[in-house]
Amino acid sequence: MSIIDYSQKIPNNVDLSSDRTLQRALELWQPNFLSWWGDMGPEGSHQHDVYLRTAVSAEPSGWAHFDYVKMPDYRWGIFLAPQEVDRKIHFGEHLSKPVWQEVPGEYRANLRRIIVTQGDTEPASVEQQRHLGQTAPSLYDLRNLFQINVEEGRHLWAMVYLLHRYFGRDGREEADALLQRRSGQENNPRILGAFNERTPDWLAFFMFTYFTDRDGKFQLCALAESSFDPLARTTKFMLTEEAHHMFVGDTGLSRVVRRTAQLMKQSPHEDVRAAGGIPLEIIQKYINFWFSYSLDLFGGEISSNSADFFAAGLKGRFKEQDQYTDHIAAEGSFVMEVVEGGKLASREVPLRNALNEVLRTEYVKDCGKGLARWNKALADEGVIARLYLPNIRFHRHVGEYAGHHFDLDGNLIARDEFEQRQNEWLPTLEDREYVRSLMHPVTEPGKIANWIAPPASGIKGKPFEFEYVRL
Ligand SMILES: [Fe+2]
Ligand SMILES: [Fe+2]
Numbered sequence: 001m002s003i004i005d006y007s008q009k010i011p012n013n014v015d016l017s018s019d020r021t022l023q024r025a026l027e028l029w030q031p032n033f034l035s036w037w038g039d040m041g042p043e044g045s046h047q048h049d050v051y052l053r054t055a056v057s058a059e060p061s062g063w064a065h066f067d068y069v070k071m072p073d074y075r076w077g078i079f080l081a082p083q084e085v086d087r088k089i090h091f092g093e094h095l096s097k098p099v100w101q102e103v104p105g106e107y108r109a110n111l112r113r114i115i116v117t118q119g120d121t122e123p124a125s126v127e128q129q130r131h132l133g134q135t136a137p138s139l140y141d142l143r144n145l146f147q148i149n150v151e152e153g154r155h156l157w158a159m160v161y162l163l164h165r166y167f168g169r170d171g172r173e174e175a176d177a178l179l180q181r182r183s184g185q186e187n188n189p190r191i192l193g194a195f196n197e198r199t200p201d202w203l204a205f206f207m208f209t210y211f212t213d214r215d216g217k218f219q220l221c222a223l224a225e226s227s228f229d230p231l232a233r234t235t236k237f238m239l240t241e242e243a244h245h246m247f248v249g250d251t252g253l254s255r256v257v258r259r260t261a262q263l264m265k266q267s268p269h270e271d272v273r274a275a276g277g278i279p280l281e282i283i284q285k286y287i288n289f290w291f292s293y294s295l296d297l298f299g300g301e302i303s304s305n306s307a308d309f310f311a312a313g314l315k316g317r318f319k320e321q322d323q324y325t326d327h328i329a330a331e332g333s334f335v336m337e338v339v340e341g342g343k344l345a346s347r348e349v350p351l352r353n354a355l356n357e358v359l360r361t362e363y364v365k366d367c368g369k370g371l372a373r374w375n376k377a378l379a380d381e382g383v384i385a386r387l388y389l390p391n392i393r394f395h396r397h398v399g400e401y402a403g404h405h406f407d408l409d410g411n412l413i414a415r416d417e418f419e420q421r422q423n424e425w426l427p428t429l430e431d432r433e434y435v436r437s438l439m440h441p442v443t444e445p446g447k448i449a450n451w452i453a454p455p456a457s458g459i460k461g462k463p464f465e466f467e468y469v470r471l
Contacts, residue, residue: 003057004079011077013058014161025164026078029175033156036179037072041126042133042149045071049470050146051459055079055154058237066460068470074150078161081236089227091320091327092313099229103166107312111228112167114314116174117191118219118235119159120181122152124195125208127183132205135439137449140458141202143468144248148209151241158234166230193397194293201435202452203256203278207290210249210370215297217242218318218363225316250370251455257283257374259453261381276450278435280385285427287387288408291367292395298360300399301336307352317355318362334358337393337410338400344412356399364392395426443471 004013009027016023038046048071053064058079087099103111126149136142156178163171181188184196194215199208220242223235256278263277264270272279299306309315310329317324326332334354338347351358367389375386391410393401405418408425427435438451446465448454458464 004055004077006056006075006077011075011079012161013079014165016078019165022165025172026161029160029164029172032176032179033076033153033160034072036123037126037153040123040130040182041153042071042146043130045133045146045149047071047471048146051143051462051466051468052147052150053460055237055241058082060240063240071146071150074153076150076154076157078157079154079237080230080233083229083233087229087232089313091225091310091316091324091329092227093311093328094227094313095327099227099232101229103228107228107314108167110309110312110314111231112163112170112174114223114309115159115162115167115231116178118223119156119163119174119178120191121195121216122155122159123178124181124183124190124192125152125199125212127190128195128197128199128208129205132199132202135202135441136443137202137439137452138442138447138454138464139445139468140448140455140464140466141252141452142443143459144244145205146469148245148248151245154241155238158238162230162234192297194297197293200432201439202252203283203286203435204290206249206252206256207286208249209245210253211287211290211294211367212297213242213245213249214363214366215294217246218298218359218366221318222315222320222359225320227313250373252452253283253370254374254377255453255455256451257387258377258381259451261378261383262453264383265381273434276438278438278451280383280387282427282431282435284387285425285431288390288395289426291389293397295360295363295392296396296398298363299356301338301357301360302349302353302400303356304353306355307350310352310355318359329355336400339404339412342412360392364389390425443469 004011008017010016010030049068050071051066052069052074053066054075055063056065057063058081089095089097089099129145129149132145133142136145160175160178163175181190183190184198189196194212199205220235220239224232224239226232260272260277260280263272263275267275329351332351333348334351334357335346335348336354336357337344371387371389378386390408391406393406393410394408396402405413405415407413440449442449445467454464458466
């Protein structure tokens with residue numbers, strides 16, 4: 001099961017040819033996917049030869065093969081992590097029973113909704129990033145963008161396979177709808193807020209891959225615990241691909257910060273703008289914006305859905321198996337700050353109803369690691385200023401804090417004050433225009449734009465000067 005069969009129209013390791021009906025249905029969906037890719041995939045990429053990785057096996061050891069691929073010829077396929085023998089449900093009300101290989105009727109609607117919501121983010125991000133190839137700071141970065149784009153396309157395949165295989169006719173309809181919604185489109189937008197935000201410049205792209213893809217990591221980790229085994233196996237394999245996306249964001253931001261620090265030191269009065277770099281204040285405002293939008297993706301702090309999903313065994317906690325001992329979580333509580341009578345007050349919430357917040361707390365911890373690395377780049381270059389994460393209450397649009405106003409430290413403030421000060425905290429139109437003014441494509445191997453430092457190493461042992469994209 002684990003070797004991927006590339007002789008078929010749809011590469012897969014799920015023995016697709018043994019189920020003719022399913023195979024035919026997916027082969028009918030395939031041209032629609034390709035036409036979506038043609039319309040909404042990376043602009044101007046269709047003639048490029050790109051040094052890409054393709055999955056050749058779903059085994060953790062040596063799963064990827066690197067070579068030049070013409071972008072539209074990338075082989076999107078269906079790859080599930082190997083099945084664990086005798087896997088048992090390890091949390092919720094069905095603890096210790098065998099995992100499900102088919103969808104239990106009572107959970108069908110919820111599972112479908114989980115899969116559709118996850119699936120929708122994948123093409124959304126490709127749509128959000130489709131113009132970025134026109135302004136890549138180097139061929140190395142251009143290649144990374146395209147790698148992420150093709151893999152998000154593959155993640156869509158991963159979810160569409162589940163919909164077709166396990167949800168019959170409504171699954172097929174949902175799969176079609178995934179190709180019809182469009183990021184940012186008013187009458188038929190993508191499901192989640194952050195996936196309708198524009199990603200118009202490379203600073204936003206690195207923020208997206210650091211903060212928003214990281215939400216993806218935590219959602220996928222929670223689903224990799226699922227009692228619905230095909231979902232667990234699918235998301236497990238997606239996580240191996242996802243790691244690179246976050247690496248691109250993390251190292252991308254490190255490189256931007258390092259370059260900014262260098263320009264601060266080089267220019268009199270630390271005037272980064274005059275030197276053609278991105279000032280630290282703008283980087284901080286982008287962090288404030290993308291971090292807050294990505295926090296919203298975890299859903300409300302107090303959520304009966306999260307309780308239901310956990311009790312049913314559909315969605316676990318982060319590292320449920322390794323990190324917790326009480327896998328029922330029916331007792332215990334979680335204390336969080338909520339707004340009550342115009343003030344912040346502590347409220348104790350039953351643990352299961354606070355699981356979105358539990359997952360979000362893990363996420364925040366993980367986000368902090370990047371900040372430490374970027375601040376180290378500042379320290380290395382002799383700059384005293386530091387970057388930080390705003391308080392989780394700042395600039396939220398979902399959950400307990402939505403509709404209230406907070407400063408960067410999480411103090412409740414009046415709307416007026418927020419409106420007066422938001423230009424200090426969030427990117428202004430002018431900030432965005434300035435960043436955009438720096439975005440010029442650099443397409444010569446070994447060359448890089450002035451606003452970002454080169455990476456410490458290349459891809460797959462190749463040097464930075466390697467011709468990662470043949471234009
Ligand atoms: Fe993805
Ligand atoms: Fe991703």
